[in-house]
Amino acid sequence: MPTYRFQAYTAAGQSRRGRREAPTAKALREQLLAEGLYPRELHAVGGGSRLSAAQRALLYRELAALLDAGIPLDRSLQLLAEGAAVEAAAEPLARVRDEVREGRRLSQALKESAMGIRGDEEAVLLAGESSGTLAKVCVSLADLLERESEVGEQLKSALTYPLLVCVLAGGVLALVVGFLLPVYEKLLGGLGKDLPLLTEAVLSFGRALRHPLGFTLAMLPLAGLAWLIWKLIREPEQILPRKRFSLPFLGGLFAAMSRARFARTLSLLLEGGVRLPEAVEISGRATGSPWLTDLANALAERIRQGARIGEGLQDVPVLGTELSGWMKAGEQTGTLHELLLHAARAEERAWDRGVKRSLSLIEPLLIVGVGVMILVVALAILLPMLRINSQLSS
Numbered sequence: 001m002p003t004y005r006f007q008a009y010t011a012a013g014q015s016r017r018g019r020r021e022a023p024t025a026k027a028l029r030e031q032l033l034a035e036g037l038y039p040r041e042l043h044a045v046g047g048g049s050r051l052s053a054a055q056r057a058l059l060y061r062e063l064a065a066l067l068d069a070g071i072p073l074d075r076s077l078q079l080l081a082e083g084a085a086v087e088a089a090a091e092p093l094a095r096v097r098d099e100v101r102e103g104r105r106l107s108q109a110l111k112e113s114a115m116g117i118r119g120d121e122e123a124v125l126l127a128g129e130s131s132g133t134l135a136k137v138c139v140s141l142a143d144l145l146e147r148e149s150e151v152g153e154q155l156k157s158a159l160t161y162p163l164l165v166c167v168l169a170g171g172v173l174a175l176v177v178g179f180l181l182p183v184y185e186k187l188l189g190g191l192g193k194d195l196p197l198l199t200e201a202v203l204s205f206g207r208a209l210r211h212p213l214g215f216t217l218a219m220l221p222l223a224g225l226a227w228l229i230w231k232l233i234r235e236p237e238q239i240l241p242r243k244r245f246s247l248p249f250l251g252g253l254f255a256a257m258s259r260a261r262f263a264r265t266l267s268l269l270l271e272g273g274v275r276l277p278e279a280v281e282i283s284g285r286a287t288g289s290p291w292l293t294d295l296a297n298a299l300a301e302r303i304r305q306g307a308r309i310g311e312g313l314q315d316v317p318v319l320g321t322e323l324s325g326w327m328k329a330g331e332q333t334g335t336l337h338e339l340l341l342h343a344a345r346a347e348e349r350a351w352d353r354g355v356k357r358s359l360s361l362i363e364p365l366l367i368v369g370v371g372v373m374i375l376v377v378a379l380a381i382l383l384p385m386l387r388i389n390s391q392l393s394s
Helices: 025-034 053-068 073-082 087-101 106-111 119-131 134-191 197-210 212-234 250-271 276-286 290-304 309-313 320-333 336-393
Strands: 003-009 015-021 038-044
Touching: 003 025, 015 073, 015 087, 025 038, 053 073, 053 087, 053 134, 073 087, 087 106, 106 119, 119 134, 119 250, 119 276, 134 197, 134 250, 134 336, 197 212, 197 336, 250 276, 250 290, 250 320, 250 336, 276 290, 290 309, 309 320, 320 336
Parallel strands: none
Antiparallel strands: 003 015, 003 038
16 A cells, blocks of 8 residues: 655644555545545655664664554554655655565665665565564664764865865865965976976976876776765665685675675574575675675585585685584584684674775875875976976086
């Protein structure tokens, strides 16, 4: 049944707003009139926008609280839609509620909504639905997204000053290239002296940058970097699905997060009674990497043929390097899901340490880069003057 957003007035002129289900807009209008409300606007629910990590964390935490209170899933979604703390989530939540009532899984309905639910979130939600621990996995997702949001805020704070310095340096460089270098080039040309190699290089760069084609070519790397950052934010699982785990600095972070998601999801599924092969397949999807998902599917097939997960995981890159020992110990002691939870927490701590270490390096690297750029331009300008002064003195 569709949901409508309405605005109506009472006989005393008081405004009323809300959302209600009705077969048609006409039926809702008649229902409101029967209640003594005079409708002014009726709009079918639709649209919506992507939610940030912090907003999705709030959504999952509220849903977990409602489910823990014993409220059915469709009713919980109804309450979230009616009193959404995030306005952008109200209309998509109403559609998700309708789809859940029609028999669809929550994980699938959320993934196809306009709220920006990632593939790894869908897999973890599916794990909760499969194991009967939906409220628990919602809390886990909220914790994960809150950590990611905190990292984003730390990154913004760490980059504010260096980016300001870069902007100012870029303005100074534009002034030097656009106005100072042409005048300086004419002055040096009138002296008829040979110029140092560094000065020739900077002058040639300035001439190229002042040309429309040269300026366009210089902007292409910046545009490529902006596109890469946009893709990393919008579709992180599509960026270098395999090579990203071997990137300097970042590769270890990607690997630690993938291992943490795999171990935590697998622990939840096993605790909920899901069979090991199916649990491994869903956990592979939770890593957010298509490459690791394929490897997890192959591992699940080996388990169906009689292989032990601890031995089979040894051959899986990224995951097996740290998790196979936990798996073997868990198989021997019969506490696989408990040890997997410990492994997930250890990997999350490793991820936190790596993020803090990387953030501490970004600011000095940016400042050093700006300093080197200014030093090169300053030397290019000063070297000819020093050479001329030396020649005049001799």
